[in-house]
Amino acid sequence: MKNRGTGIAIGHYPTGQNGGGDPSQAMVKIQPDGSAVLTVGSCDLGQGCKTILAQMAAEVLGMEYEQVKVINHSVDNTPMSSGSYASRVTYVDGKATVEAAENAREILFQVAGEILEASPSDLIIENGKVFVKGDRKRFKTISKIVEVATYEKHKQVVGLGHFMKDFSKPDPETGECDPFCTLSWGVSFAEVEVDTDTGEVEVLRFVSYYDAGKAINPMLVEGQIQGGSVMGLGAALMEDLHPYYPNIEHQPDNLSDYSIPTTMDIPDFEALIYECPSTEGPYGAKGIGELSANYPSPAIINAIHDAIGVWLTELPASPEKVLRALESQ
Amino acid sequence: MHLLKLTVNGQNYEITVQLKTTLLEVLRDKLQITSPKAGCNQGDCGTCSVLVDSILVKSCLTNSLSVQGKKIITVEGLAKPGEVHPLQQAFHENYGAQCGFCTPGMILAAKALLDKNPNPTREDVKVGLSGNLCRCTGYTKIIDSVIAASEKMVTVTD
Amino acid sequence: MTLKVVGQNVLRYDGLAHVTGETHFADDVIIPGTLTVKVLRSPVSKGKIMNLDIRAAMSVPGVASVITADDVPCNGYGHIPDQPVLVEEMVRYKGEPIVAVAAVDEDTAIEALEKIQLGIEEEEPVFDHIQAMMPDAPKVRPEGNIHMFGKYPFRQVKFGDIDAGFREADVIIENTYRHPSLEHAQLEPMVSQAVPEAGGKLTVYTVSQAPHFHLEELYGILKVKKNNVSGKHWITEKGSRTGQGLEFGDINFIGGTVGGGFGGKNDMHADHITALLALKSGQPCKWRWTREEDLLYSTYRGCWYITIKDGVKKDGRIVARKIKTIRESGAYASSNPHVVEHNIFNSTGPYFIPNVHSRGYCVYTNKPPASSMRGFGLTPSTFATEVQANKIASELSMDPWEFRFKNVYRNGDLTSTGSKLDSVALIEMMQTLAEKTGVTLPDRLKQMSSAKRGGNSI
Incomplete structure (x- = not known):
């Protein structure tokens, strides 16, 4: 049986080296x-x-x-x-x-x-x-x-x-510090179809909406969003460097065994840019490069739950994990 | 050592190779044509892709003696000297390249696809480029580039 | 003022060069007479080198130089710096470099590696970072398997009053999440070419994402600086041999055009070894990692376990969050302590939570060093907090959108590390996302904004 579901994930990402001190x-x-x-x-x-x-x-x-x-x-x-x-x-x-x-x-x-x-x-x-x-x-x-x-x-x-944002030393007791230049924001939406017989998850639609502060070059920002989203899709569904963790034997040593997304794996993507200017950034710009890779995994896992009612708390959502989760339901 | 005669980007070469020398080694190390990349040397990534008599091959898996007398095209030789091929222009204008490492192989895969199917759908493009990996772009702008090129090239030949 | 160039879709600066094949990456720089470098890596995950004899390798015709730890002036690098360029005595992961060879071609280099006599007394390794935290676990490093953040074996954040927060809560929801190890899989593998030039200059063609930082690091390796070694007793200092008389300006890195990085090239993988071999042999030396080496031995995103315990009110507000996060570091520190801090400082996710206590641990195992990867500490925490968000909503029979609207950061909110936020936009972005995806939000959510808490809060 094939069930469809949707899920969202949101978040923030700091611009600049954690703790500052990076000129x-x-x-x-x-x-x-x-x-x-x-x-x-x-x-x-x-x-x-x-x-x-x-x-x-x-x-x-x-x-x-x-x-x-x-x-x-x-x-x-x-x-x-x-x-x-x-x-x-x-x-x-x-x-x-x-x-x-x-x-x-x-x-x-x-x-x-x-x-x-x-x-x-x-x-x-x-x-x-x-x-x-x-x-x-x-x-x-x-x-x-x-x-x-x-x-x-x-x-x-x-x-x-x-x-350079001055280095901010964290308080060892409370962690109080000023660790970032500014924050960017991201919201994502995933629609998936889960095959309950095979455990396969297909992402049908993925919408990414990310805050660049000010897009200095919108097409390049879009490129970062699309690229990050696909990297996140790989993490959500297929990538695991130590599939027999903690055993390191049989670790993938080629790009067939360590599968990253190909053209055949990508869904209908929508990359949208939001501009909420940073107070101090150049023309209001914020960092966008890493933000985009973070939301596909949780959005897809939440969509899988919506589709078949099981929670996966470990990535990637491989057919094996999906089937095991269904079995133990 | 064995004598290998081949044509690369319109130029004839006669070189000596070992039995195990790959086409990628010939291109990069002997002829210093560096657009084909050694991304994996295992046939998985497609960054070494070149055209051999118009057929897309992974040069890292191709024994150099198997291309005896054949015509090789790399991205350096895709357009006439001083010109830019419509596919190259489309990849540039549609931001189909990010880091640029997969780009030469990707463009040649697209060329092989358009030679066979000048009016591909997005699905056709996905299938045609499925042997070439890109870790930067998420492929969307690469597919955009190929579609844009196909539209332009069809118009030109019409 | 209207902007003329900023905000415009100008074409990529390097776009034409990329599509015509003119762009030169580090591996595309071809210098005649360059030697090929190959490295003997440890066949075992943990052990003590009992004997190492490189004489037969040195006498293979065509071999220019063979180096071991004895040839490294300051054999420690990395953020701390705790990682040897070549193993001194103790092997800490399978694949750790022990001997490096520069020869006229690859076949000769491989033949030389095969002639090296290496005897390692194997010891019991530990691979699971949870197991590595146990008191009786095999020791990866003499000082223990848990990284010390100053006086504590963790980095912590305490905000508000965690006990009062849990007392106030109606429901407690606790879950553990696991994020696996991931590889950057950038398409350009690690490669380095070091070229000795006139006047004692050394030029290194690098794939580094951070060449200025790596220049300092390489300088520290080539020339002993007493203050560069932070008292780790298992790093030995030797008299400066290879890099005698070397000044900072004698080394140059050429790069800046990188075939994908994603954090994988923030750590030096090859430049130190090519530099040492080039200085010793006086010839250009190039080391190109195979894809196999890249997947097995380059840095990666370490595995994470994240346990989140949330105290939640019936109306959906999170009033207390306790987090324990455990990150696998591999055998050396690299950037892993920073990754843990990044995770811990952001462990509330994009939510304002008045009472927070989070602790992050960085644990050593007998694997190659993990390090930075796109998303750093936030990739696993985003996964954990966002699945947790849906689990809480599900437990409270609340819509996951509404749960997020209630808890997300607003302008003027404090993060758990005490930073006051501005330029917050999550509510507005969720409103637009709902519109774009055909989700109908109730009016009370449509009317909210990221303005300060108060008037429009629900």
């Missing part, structure tokens, strides 16, 4: 042609940090996205980053990048102010030019300002940025 730094250099180079120490694991950090720098500098080149490949030449983990890069590297770009922009404004005989605070930057507010005719191109800075004013147009 990221950035450097923005304005080039002679008016473009920019952003140097950061974090890695692109596929999440797209080069893309979104370039977007943030371009926003501050009034440039096109394509005008910001990103360097992150060599530790020798990049400022400190504690790394690409803990859903931290959008927020922490983002803040460092915005600060670095603002500092570079400040130098442009100082030099442009001298050329245009205006106060730096009266200047705005747009489309590769620095304008005097309210007077579209008084402007200098960024490349001209860099030229003047370099050859007349003896100035380097480089901005540095740094962000």
Whole structure:
């Protein structure tokens, strides 16, 4: 018999290293042609940090996205980053990048102010030019300002940025501490069909609705949600590194025995983005990378209960576990 | 040592290989064509996928001498020099790549699929790519990319 | 101010390179004359090395270098740092590296490994982390199997008055959940290539997710720093040999483009061994893990047991929560203590619970070190708290949506670690999710918001 059921799961995810103390730094250099180079120490694991950090720098500098080149490949030449983990890069590297770009922009404004005989605070930057507010005719191109800075004013147009949430030591008795930058939120809905003869669970529909604070690049956020959801689906239904726990014999040693989801395993997915801006994050952004992997398991387990009335308290919901649970009902 | 003649991305090569040398080893180590990846070397992940006379194979399981005289295409040679193949463009425009490690193999699997079935449904795409693993994207945007490419390619040939 | 670039779907910075095959990952950097590295791993899960003879391996033609623990200047790394690069004496997990070989090709390296004489006196291992907590369990480490968080063998959170909370409760609901071990299964396996360059420089091509952090770690391994070894008596310090005169800036990591990580590449897996072999042999050395090695011996999400005891009012409010969570760490600490803290600090789930007492244990077993994986400590706690939420609702014959609306965080709420929350949106998100999925919520739930508790609470 095939029974259908639905389930939900909700939750929160902290942005940044647990307990803080994880710095990221950035450097923005304005080039002679008016473009920019952003140097950061974090890695692109596929999440797209080069893309979104370039977007943030371009926003501050009034440039096109394509005008910001990103360097992150060599530790020798990049400022400190504690790394690409803990859903931290959008927020922490983002803040460092915005600060670095603002500092570079400040130098442009100082030099442009001298050329245009205006106060730096009266200047705005747009489309590769620095304008005097309210007077579209008084402007200098960024490349001209860099030229003047370099050859007349003896100035380097480089901005540095740094962000770190201070380390918060937990109280050993109460655990009191301030362990995160901000929290993102997630809610998920799963619809499953359980075959009570074979124990197989098929996920028919999965809706993920996650809070990115501000989606710097919505398609990349969607990619994180979809990818995380499928990883969570694998954890819910098929993955177990030690299937004969605690025995380590017969541990899977290839990707056929350790099955991760393939194209054939994925249901109808809906990835939705919510934007509840963080107070301190760059443009309100929050971390999104890890959040998305957490809800499929409980949502699916709750849907299985709705379908066949049994609770599974151990993952994954393999056919064997489902059948055993039905038997002991 | 054995003489192996093959064509890769339109270029002819004559090299010597051992009896046990795989096609993946030939491509990566001897010819320095690095888009086919050694993701598992066990035939499970598909990151080493290439086209041999237009047929999709896992190069890590393919003995190099079995492709004697054949034409190999990797993702570097999918488009004419200086151009981007519609499938590559579609993967780019639809965010079908995240970390990029599975992408070359995935695109070639898609090419093999579209060669046989230029108008696939989403289900057809799932079946066609089922031998290629991706741990980043959750596949949705990969399937989007293949569908988008198929629509464009059909329009072009029409 | 209107945003022009932020919020736009610009195409991936590296997208075209990915689709054309131009992107170079660590394994795609081909340097002529590079030696192939292979490692002899322990065939047993626990034991004492009684004899180790590498002479025959060194004399295999084509072998450039063979290293053992004796060649590692500071043989301890990791967060604590407690993990040897190569085993000194005690083997703590099956697959632990003992000897590393660099040779002209893979066949030669494997032949050399086969010629190594290794005698291990096997000892009884412990694999189950619950069993490992028992007083008479075999010891994984001399100081005991339970990780010490300062003076306590656990990290704890105490919030409110847990006893008063349970007294106030109408129903007590207690369940234990198990989250199994999981592998990242990122498609790019561990690989490292270390290249000695002019002027004493060492360049390492890495798959690291955290190269700046790993640079400090590698520097600590290559050059003895007294303060880098936190008094663990089973890590020996030797005079700096391999890395003599090495300064921080003499090492460079090249990477930044990683073929999937998911937390699996927060720990150094290969860079230390290629670096040591490159320094010793003076030649580029590359170590590419097989998929088998990656699945069997790389870091993974350790197994968890989570017991939640909730005191609940008949109206659905959770008034007390006691949690005991036990995490398998494998043989070394790695990031596992942090994973446990992350779990414990967030163990209420997304719910405001006025009285909380949670304890998290990190337990060593004779398995490869577990470590970070996407979701860190919250993946298992989300599984446990969210299934628990439905169980409570079921016990109270309450709708699981309504149960969540009643308990979720609102703006101004305190977490159990004392952080005051802002930018909370769960109620609004649940309202939209219900709409999207065709669930009809009663009006009283539709009218709620994440605004501070008070007026609109039910």
